[in-house]
Amino acid sequence: MIVNRRETLIGRVLLILLMAVTVIPFVSLFVTALHPAGTYPSGLSWPDHPQWGNFADAFRAANMGKLLLSSILIVLGVVPVSLLLGTMAGFAFGHLRVPGHRIGFVLFLLGLTLPFEGIITPLYYQIRDMGLLNTRWAIILPLIGLFMPFSVVWMRAHFVTMPGDLSEAARIDGAGTWQLFWRVHVPLAMPALSSLAILLFLWTWNQFLLAIVLVDDPAKRTMAGALGAFQGQWGTDIPLLCAGALLILVPTLAVFLVFQRRFVAALLQGSIKG
Amino acid sequence: MRKRAWLGWLFAVPALVMYATFVLRPLLLTVQYSFYDWNGIGASTWVGLGNYRRLFTDSELFASILHAFELILFFSLIPVLLGLFVAATIRGIAQSRLATVARTVLFLPQVIPLVAAGIMWSWLLSSTGLANELLSAVGLDSLTRAWLGDFGTALPAVGVIGAWVLVGLCTLLLLAGMSKIDPALYEAARLDGAGPVREFASITLPSLRQEIGVCVTVTVIAALASFDIVYIATQGGPGNSTMVPGLEIYYLAFSEREVGMASALAVALVVLVLACVLPVQRLTRDGSR
Numbered sequence: 001m002i003v004n005r006r007e008t009l010i011g012r013v014l015l016i017l018l019m020a021v022t023v024i025p026f027v028s029l030f031v032t033a034l035h036p037a038g039t040y041p042s043g044l045s046w047p048d049h050p051q052w053g054n055f056a057d058a059f060r061a062a063n064m065g066k067l068l069l070s071s072i073l074i075v076l077g078v079v080p081v082s083l084l085l086g087t088m089a090g091f092a093f094g095h096l097r098v099p100g101h102r103i104g105f106v107l108f109l110l111g112l113t114l115p116f117e118g119i120i121t122p123l124y125y126q127i128r129d130m131g132l133l134n135t136r137w138a139i140i141l142p143l144i145g146l147f148m149p150f151s152v153v154w155m156r157a158h159f160v161t162m163p164g165d166l167s168e169a170a171r172i173d174g175a176g177t178w179q180l181f182w183r184v185h186v187p188l189a190m191p192a193l194s195s196l197a198i199l200l201f202l203w204t205w206n207q208f209l210l211a212i213v214l215v216d217d218p219a220k221r222t223m224a225g226a227l228g229a230f231q232g233q234w235g236t237d238i239p240l241l242c243a244g245a246l247l248i249l250v251p252t253l254a255v256f257l258v259f260q261r262r263f264v265a266a267l268l269q270g271s272i273k274g
Numbered sequence: 275m276r277k278r279a280w281l282g283w284l285f286a287v288p289a290l291v292m293y294a295t296f297v298l299r300p301l302l303l304t305v306q307y308s309f310y311d312w313n314g315i316g317a318s319t320w321v322g323l324g325n326y327r328r329l330f331t332d333s334e335l336f337a338s339i340l341h342a343f344e345l346i347l348f349f350s351l352i353p354v355l356l357g358l359f360v361a362a363t364i365r366g367i368a369q370s371r372l373a374t375v376a377r378t379v380l381f382l383p384q385v386i387p388l389v390a391a392g393i394m395w396s397w398l399l400s401s402t403g404l405a406n407e408l409l410s411a412v413g414l415d416s417l418t419r420a421w422l423g424d425f426g427t428a429l430p431a432v433g434v435i436g437a438w439v440l441v442g443l444c445t446l447l448l449l450a451g452m453s454k455i456d457p458a459l460y461e462a463a464r465l466d467g468a469g470p471v472r473e474f475a476s477i478t479l480p481s482l483r484q485e486i487g488v489c490v491t492v493t494v495i496a497a498l499a500s501f502d503i504v505y506i507a508t509q510g511g512p513g514n515s516t517m518v519p520g521l522e523i524y525y526l527a528f529s530e531r532e533v534g535m536a537s538a539l540a541v542a543l544v545v546l547v548l549a550c551v552l553p554v555q556r557l558t559r560d561g562s563r
Contacts, residue, residue, distance in 0.1 A: 007470065011364040015372060018360055019379045022442060025394040026382070028404050032397060040402050089289035098282035104290070111297055113491075113551050115499030117520040118544040121527040121536050122303035123296070125314070145296025148289050177282065206387035208502045209520075213528065224387035224502070231393055231506060238397060245393045249386050256385040260378050267384055267443070268450055 033058075033243035040238060051239070058243035061234060066219045067226045068251065070136065071205055074222055077140035078147070078204045079197055085144070086151025086196070087189060091181055093152065094159030095167070105156060111149030116209050127214055138214035139222060143207065147200055154270075158192035159185070195266035198259065205252055223248050301544075307537035314533045325538035335539065338517045339546070341429060342498045345518065348433025349440055349497035354489050356437075357444030358482075362474050365452050380442030388439065392506030395435040396422060399507075422508050428516045435503050440496060444489045451485030452478060487558025494550050498543065519543045 027044065034050040035041040037057065058064075089108075093101045123142055124133075132138045162185065170180050186193075204222065211225025218229035227248045234241050256263050308325055312318035329335050367373055383391060398404045399421040406418040421431040455477065463473050501520035504510065510517040510525070519539055526536035 007363070008367055011367045012372060014360055015364050015367075015376050018441070018445070019376055021438070022379055022382060024404070025391075025398055025438070028398055029394050044404055044407070085289040085292060089286040092282050092285035096279075096282035096285065098286070099279055104283075104286055108289075108293065111293065113495060113547050114297065114301070115495070115520065115543055115547055117499060117501060117523045118540045119297060119300035119304055120523065121533055121540060122300040122307060124527070126296075126300060126303075141292075142296040145292040148293040148297070152289055177278075177285075181285070202385065206389075208387065208389050208505075209524075212505075213524070224389045227387060227389045227393070228506065231389075241393065242397065245390050249390050252385050252387070253382070256381070257378075260381075263385070264377055264381055264446070267381065268447060 029242050029246055033239055033246050035239045037240050038237050054239055054243040055247060058240055058247055061240065062226065062230050062244045062247070063219055064247055067221075067223060067248075070220055070226075071223045071251075074136055074139055074143075075201055075204050077136065078143045079200045082144050082147045082151050082200055083193060083197055086148060087155045087186065087193065088181070089148070089152045090155025090157075090159050091185060094156035095162055095164075095185065096177070105152075108149045108152045111146075112153060114146075114149070116146065120209060120213055123210075124213055133214060134216050134220065136215070136220050139207065139210050142210060142214075143204060147203070150270075151196060151200070154196050155189070155192060158189055162188065194262065195269060198263055198266045199270045201255070202252070223251065304537045304540050304544075307534055308541050310534045312533045313531040314527075315531075318534070321534065325535050326542070328535065329538055329542055334514055334517070335522065335535075337514060338519050338522045338539075339542070341516065342500070342518050342546075344429060345433050345436060345497040345500055346494055348430065349436040349500070350490055350493035352433075352437045353440040353444040353493055354486065356441050357448050357489065358479075358486075360445045361448040361452055362470075362478055364449070365478075368449060368453060377446060380446055382442070383439045384443050388502035389506050391435060391439055392503045395431075395438070396507050399431050399434075423512055425512055425515050428508055428512060432500075432504055432507055432516050435507060436496065436500065439503075440493050444493065447489055448482060448485050451482045455481045483558050487554055490554050490558075491551050494554070495547055498547050498550065519546075 024044075031044060031046055032041055033054055034052070035047045035054075036049070036051055037054060041047065089104075092098050093105045098104075127133055127138045127142070132141070166184060167180055170184050175183065206224045207222050208224040208228060211221040212228055215221050215225065218226040221229070227245060230244050230248075231241060234244065309320060309322060310318040311321045311324070329339075364373060364376075400406075401418070401420040401423075405421060409415065409418050419427065421427050459477050459481075460473060463477055468476070499520055500518050501524070504516055504518050504521050505524075508516040510521050520543070523536045523540050523543070526532045526539065
């Protein structure tokens with residue numbers, strides 16, 4: 001490729017600038033969290049006596065151990081079931097091509113752009129009538145439903161590319177549809193499934209609207225929902241708020257840094273297909 | 275054989291049940307509620323299109339929709355244009371170490387909860403925050419203010435938060451699209467003496483139709499349906515200067531107990547999103563789906 005040196009240099013400078021703009025808010029959050037509680041530190045100044053204890057205080061104040069557990073429970077309730085249901089439906093529409101599969105698929109496609117605010121009001125009354133208000137089920141069950149359009153469309157896109165011969169061969173060997181699904185197609189779908197799992201984890205963990213509307217007790221919410229409550233309670237104590245926000249960020253950041261390759265790939269594919 | 279084909283639907287039934295129960299049913303109920311005046315507890319009265327009429331005559335409600343469109347400038351236009359510019363500039367070094375690091379760093383805002391982005395930026399844009407400190411440092415003291423608390427700047431300030439969240443995603447999506455363009459095209463253009471601008475206009479831009487479509491779709495939905503950032507950063511204030519439909523629905527339904535009005539606004543929001551997204555999809559997709 002012919003690229004001259006001046007262009008390369010401009011590219012580097014621009015990239016570094018963009019990265020700086022991306023990172024500075026995180027840095028600002030971090031140094032602010034180290035200032036003495038209750039003060040109003042200015043900008044990006046390193047404190048004279050870094051207060052590492054702020055993190056411990058915020059951990060206690062936000063009841064972080066409980067929050068982590070709650071978020072994990074919600075993720076465990078949402079992600080595996082969504083994966084299973086989405087894969088099964090994607091299999092039916094994309095591979096089995098059941099009669100009328102187009103109509104079924106379009107029905108899910110319609111839900112792809114639906115803003116959660118569009119259904120939140122009746123959802124509240126529905127969850128109340130089911131007696132699930134203020135339980136984790138109030139977040140888990142609707143999220144599974146709300147994730148169905150994306151999961152089904154995503155998994156269907158995978159199954160459409162699977163050759164029909166594969167199933168023919170398995171059927172000749174006497175496999176029923178159920179065995180065909182579990183023994184042949186689910187193992188082959190692992191790459192698509194793991195990307196989907198990452199996206200669903202992220203969207204569940206960061207879910208805010210459902211958490212604040214359907215669950216009053218922050219200890220039963222998702223991390224993001226709990227952070228909202230934390231801001232309401234400690235909003236005036238800037239260093240403590242920053243320390244709390246940072247603590248709540250750590251789990252997602254950790255998971256992201258560990259799986260970053262899969263994450264970036266999943267998010268890029270995710271937006272293309274979504 | 276026919277019967278077995280129909281049995282395949284059993285695979286789709288669980289997904290359909292969850293979708294119908296927790297999405298389609300509430301969606302239909304939203305439409306139904308929107309024709310009633312209901313406080314959520316007592317009896318409801320049929321008002322026909324009354325709530326929708328109020329949507330256009332009540333200046334506060336209508337303003338929330340206008341605000342959502344204004345946010346599109348920040349959530350969509352800026353990230354897409356900036357993303358295009360950056361991606362085109364760094365295309366030549368897309369394989370370098372620096373670009374690999376950048377891929378991780380630029381994704382950070384996508385991974386964190388929007389709520390956290392809201393908290394970070396509320397602090398950066400506050401009266402003693404970094405934004406003002408930078409302005410003072412370059413002698414622009416007169417411009418400093420509480421950006422999120424000022425009637426004139428609150429909405430653009432919220433927009434800046436959204437732009438920060440989305441610009442990395444757009445840049446990386448567009449860069450990924452550019453890497454699929456045949457390098458021979460660029461070689462040929464260079465040999466013909468085309469400069470970077472010409473190259474961008476006649477090769478890069480046309481090849482990126484689909485990726486641009488994706489960026490616009492994702493960001494427009496984020497702008498129209500914005501909730502988390504506004505809720506944290508301004509709560510719709512000062513006054514109603516940053517009120518957006520998502521937040522207004524929340525307030526109407528759960529504080530002011532105007533369930534019918536909230537539902538009408540919700541229907542309007544759903545329709546608005548579709549009206550903006552479908553044309554973009556039509557224009558940028560190559561009928562492959």
